[in-house]
Structure formats: structure tokens, C-alpha cells
Amino acid sequence: MTRKPLNEILNLPIPEEEIFRIAAAVPEPLISWYRQNARDLPWRENPEPYQVWVSEIMLQQTRVEAVKPYYRRFLEALPDVAALADAPEEQLMKLWEGLGYYSRARNLQKAARQIMERHGGKLPPSYELLLDLAGFGEYTAGAVASIAFGIPVPAVDGNVLRVFSRVLASDSDIMAPAVRKGCRSLLLETMPQSCPGDYNQALIELGATLCAPNGPPNCMACPLSHLCRAYLNGNPSAFPVKAPKKERRAEEKTIFVVISPEGVLLRQRPNEGLLAGLWEFPWEEGHLSKEETGKTLGEWGIVPKKRHTLRPAKHIFTHMEWRMAGVLAVCEKILPPEGLRLVTWEEMETVYTVPSAFSAFQKAALAAREEFA
Numbered sequence: 001m002t003r004k005p006l007n008e009i010l011n012l013p014i015p016e017e018e019i020f021r022i023a024a025a026v027p028e029p030l031i032s033w034y035r036q037n038a039r040d041l042p043w044r045e046n047p048e049p050y051q052v053w054v055s056e057i058m059l060q061q062t063r064v065e066a067v068k069p070y071y072r073r074f075l076e077a078l079p080d081v082a083a084l085a086d087a088p089e090e091q092l093m094k095l096w097e098g099l100g101y102y103s104r105a106r107n108l109q110k111a112a113r114q115i116m117e118r119h120g121g122k123l124p125p126s127y128e129l130l131l132d133l134a135g136f137g138e139y140t141a142g143a144v145a146s147i148a149f150g151i152p153v154p155a156v157d158g159n160v161l162r163v164f165s166r167v168l169a170s171d172s173d174i175m176a177p178a179v180r181k182g183c184r185s186l187l188l189e190t191m192p193q194s195c196p197g198d199y200n201q202a203l204i205e206l207g208a209t210l211c212a213p214n215g216p217p218n219c220m221a222c223p224l225s226h227l228c229r230a231y232l233n234g235n236p237s238a239f240p241v242k243a244p245k246k247e248r249r250a251e252e253k254t255i256f257v258v259i260s261p262e263g264v265l266l267r268q269r270p271n272e273g274l275l276a277g278l279w280e281f282p283w284e285e286g287h288l289s290k291e292e293t294g295k296t297l298g299e300w301g302i303v304p305k306k307r308h309t310l311r312p313a314k315h316i317f318t319h320m321e322w323r324m325a326g327v328l329a330v331c332e333k334i335l336p337p338e339g340l341r342l343v344t345w346e347e348m349e350t351v352y353t354v355p356s357a358f359s360a361f362q363k364a365a366l367a368a369r370e371e372f373a
């Protein structure tokens, strides 16, 4: 099958050769800019395959600043593939608590076990073999192959797509798989063979700093402005053109923060689906009235000494949001009903992973604990 020409995919009024010519002019100025301006980031100090892999998984969907402390703590606790493969599930979830997208952590461990079985505990220096591991897509396989092993393959993330949509002044939707594929094949043919890891990171770095997603790009400082079609046309902020956002589904819940001097009532989420297997404050669908919350507590056999309404909270996931009302029930003693567990204050913080969707309520629980002091 012949592939669609790039000028069609990218909706550009210039010949394909011109697109390749522009892309081929990017590496030299970009890499020299990168070598002078790259941020000091902990995963760049020691770009061993395991380190690069862990950092790239953490950096998917999470900002660099937020990742730093997680990265350090994770590598201290689980310094190599073997330690990750053997880590107890609760430890792994606890190390990931707050980063979100917990399936990334589960896949990380699944891949670590595959690496133990298939590759003697070492990440394989091959793009295809990496791609075959759990949680590795084209981006992660490309990032690890290029940064850790110097294999010349692209690593196309949202930063790279944004940079190229501006450099080429392409108004195609960068979320479209065809555009990602087109960008990948353009890079595959034009990337430097000698330092592919630096080149991939330089593209990401430019997209994260000067050519960032929010606010106007800093073209005055950009090493690519002389060849950037969007800049030369005078409208760099017009790219990338965004497809209209899909509405997020909203779910209403009432969260029950049931506490006693001993501890807190938690419930484990189902083993499949969103936040699988993690622990939550028990909740009911909908924003319940005072009578309804009293009835629910009664059904659980909970007799609170005091009951307050908590400040509502919202948590946004990719495809939906939770709008949460909250009730604090302060009890002398809790006899957990079936399906709920009383965990000690200490255990809530050290053993049970409560995802950040509930962090407002976890804070409220800890603040209310003071009442027992």
C-alpha cells in the first residue's frame, strides 16, 4: 500500500520535498541550543536504560516538576529491574500515589517481570523488543531506544507534534493518528544518526519551554525561528489548531469520611477499571440530602457522635469529572460493615493507597483527627 503524501496529511500547500528539506534543517541549530540550554533533570544525570524508562513513564501526563520527587523516591526504593519485578503491589502503588494513571505503574511491573524472563533482567537494546513489552508504545520504545541505547528512532509526544505543527505551519489536528504517523516518518528520515537521544529530548525540551502549549511561544529565543513557517508567516500562536474538545461526563457523588480515634473507614475499588484496586472513602452516587446521608450511615451501622458537611471537591479525569459532596462522621468507635475496612491513621498514610481524586477528603480526615487530640 502506498502511503498518503505528507503534504496531504499535514494539509500543506508545499511539495513533500520541501517538507523534508525543512525537517532536515532542524537538528543542527536545535541540538546546539539543547546542549547549552537543557534543564538539569535527575534522569539526565545517569541515562541508564532503567532510569530512562522509569522517567519516561512518569513523564507521560505528568509535569516535570511534579515528577522529580517521585522519580528520586522510586529509584531509591526500587533501584533496578529485579527490585521492581519483586516489589509488593502495595509498595508499588504507594510509590505511585499522587502521580495518577495507576495502570502505568502496574504495566511497569509487568514489563519488569517480562524483562526478567525474556532478557535476563536487562532492557533489550532493540526498538522492536522494547515495543513488545507491557506499557511500551511507539513513544516509550522510541524514547528508551534513542536516549538509553543511541538507536536512531523518533519519540513523538505532544511536545514534538506541537513544534512540528508550528515549524511547518500545519493546521492538521495533531491528535489524529495519521498526523502522528506522518511526523514519525518525517523524523525517521531526517533525524541525526549520531545523537538521536539528544535530538528527541531537544524537541521535547523546546516544546516544553520556548514552544510551550500555553501562552504565546517565545520565538525571540527560539533556535528554529529562521526556518519556522508559522513564525515567518507571523502567526505562531495560531498553531497547533485544536479540534473542539469533547464534553467531559460529570458524575456526582457523596463521599463519607467516617473517622474514630482508631482510624478511618476505607473501601477497596474493584480490580478492573478506573483506579483499580486502590482504596477510597466509601461513597454513594448523587449529592445526598442530610436525611439520605443519615440513612446510608444507619445502613452501615455507623452511629456518629458528630456529623458535618465538608467542602465539596472536584476531580478531573481525562474523560470525566467527579463532583463530590462530602460528609464527615466523627465516631467514638467504628465497627466496619461488610465490604468496608477500618484502617489505622498510620496505615492510611503508609500502607493504603488513596488516589489523589480523594485528597481533599483525606486532608479533611487528617484535620478532623485533631479533634481527638
Ligand code: ADE
Residues within 6 Å of the ligand: 041, 056, 059, 060, 064, 157, 201, 204, 205, 208
Ligand atoms: N518529557 C518526556 N520525556 C522527557 C525528557 N526526557 N525530559 C524532559 N521532559 C520529558
